[in-house]
Amino acid sequence: MFISQEDVPWSKFESNVEKIRDDDESFPTMDAWIVSFTDPKAIKPLQEYLRGRPTLWEQVQHLKLIRRGVSSSEETIFQVVVGVSPYPPNDLPAGYSTPEQCQIPATPSLTRAQLKMKNELWPTVFTPHLLPAEIKFTEAEVKRITEGLQLAVDEAVRARAIGELSIAGCLLPDQYLDSPLVSHDTRVSTGHPLRHTVMNLVRALADKVLMDTRAPLVVVDPDNNLVIADTDKTTSISRGVDTPSPLQNGEGYQLTGRTLFITHEPCLMCTMALVHSRVKEVFYIFPMAQTGGCGSRALVPELPTINHRFNVWRFKQEKLASTLSSVETIVIPENLDA
Template sequence: MIVADGDLPFTRLKLSLDEEEEEISAIRTMQSWVVDIPDPRHITTMLKCLKRSGLESPSLAHLKRIRKQGNISSLLISTSPNPPCLPSDLSLPSPYQLPVPCTAALTPTSLQLKCTLWPTVYTPRRKWEPETWSKGTVRWAGRAITHVMLEASKARAGGELPIVAHVPSPYREEDQFPMSFTAHDTRTSTRHPLRHAILNIIRSVADYRASEPSLDSSSSQSTTFNTLINSESDDSDVPRNGARYLLTGLTLFTTHEPCVMCSMALLHSRVKEVFYVVPMQQTGGCGGLACLPSLKGVNHRFGIARWNGTVGGAESLDVLEIDPTIDA
């Protein structure tokens, strides 16, 4: 049975990947060289010249090459700092510079505004459709959250920061990844500044994938990083594992919003989605201080959600209290 979005025990963070630029003052522009072509017969010749000269670059692919105003057609040439050389036999006027939009139009309003500067391509953003969740999936996630809460309590009792990460087997896809992993922050006991829970669990998954043990997929198996972290092996004995991404298709549950460093590690590991209980406004990399999956130019994006359902009562949330300036 599908659970309605409003009834889910978490709030999804909608990644804002691009600015819509729906005010003329918000439109980002760049200077481009333009030449007026009084004789329409010369347009085809000039377009061929652009191709031959290598000026037809992707940087202007979001703009139309020709603008018509009355009887005059204008050709968009390039964004080079120096004026381009034009064919002398066409007797064209001198090129000049104009501000043109830096990006395509995402909305009808943006399109109308950008076209006042230069004819712009309209590429409406595809409607975001979140993955549907069944009651079974919600129960699976709830068990994962309960697990990290219990482990956080144990970590605090042991003198560690109560920051825990957990990667369960995918719901109804245990044969795809039969193991589950749990790790807590060990910066206190190891006196190592990089022993964050997220980095610990990624390394735990890496060690598992590198060892490639023979497993009975019908049995429930779990591993933690807590013993691995206290008995480091020589890195030269561990097989290289760059051939595959570590968290592809997997969901990570954690007590606290990952810091910027851990968020980047999750991005490079190709995690599917991240659920956290406590937001970290001053240090978080999943919507707090920054939102790494929404940055322009990153080569992977993962889902982010804050768990706001039952986590065991107010006592459990008190267990998670840490300095808000800590990188979780």
């Protein structure tokens, strides 16, 4: 029994993903330089010109290379995109007209309706296989996610009761975590400006899991020996002989494969920490309009230079009261960073 995205109390947050409804009337465009000619033999040198420019070739892969039109004197006209930079190309093969600037679709067509609309501007390739697959949830997943969010809310309520900001997060048990791991913001009690929930949670996870499973922590003792920092049986080893095995690849990324449940949208710093920790996905309850890095100020995991992507799910605000308890007590001012 699956539950569709429309029927769960959270929705996937996507910024630049093109709307895919067939009745959608707008689509992203880009400026391009085109040349026009009537002799079909002039096509081949331009194809070679484009293939010799891999960056440009990559940028026009979603387009049909040639547009065919008819002039006022009923003559067939061919047009080819020869540039997408702000300046016209100055190295075209000889004999072509001066490039003219025009707007072209910036993305391929995912549906037949898009294909028809975009073709009026410039013909694109048709790539229905790029349509995102619909994400469905099982009843057990919905229960688990709701449970993770409620645990975060409960922790935020506790944080508020002891004078902290009511921001908290939770990781649910997995093969290395035998119980849920919760953490809250401690900026008030520590006076430390960076003790946000995510930073505290990543740190708590490192303390709880990594210290149990990875190579022992090695420190230098007062006699200048390397010592394995084990509280029960501290062992001296001579320098350079028994060096501990290094971290296995990926072990340093604490959140690999894990889902973070958090009461408030993480700030830009925390979102970068989540990228660095290789989190699998994030569910948050309250968007932080002025500071959030998971969709409000920026959608950090979708920035082009980011080397790890993760899914962001935002709670549907109209479903709050009917799904989570005590959630109304943990609202914080919008200008705070979570």
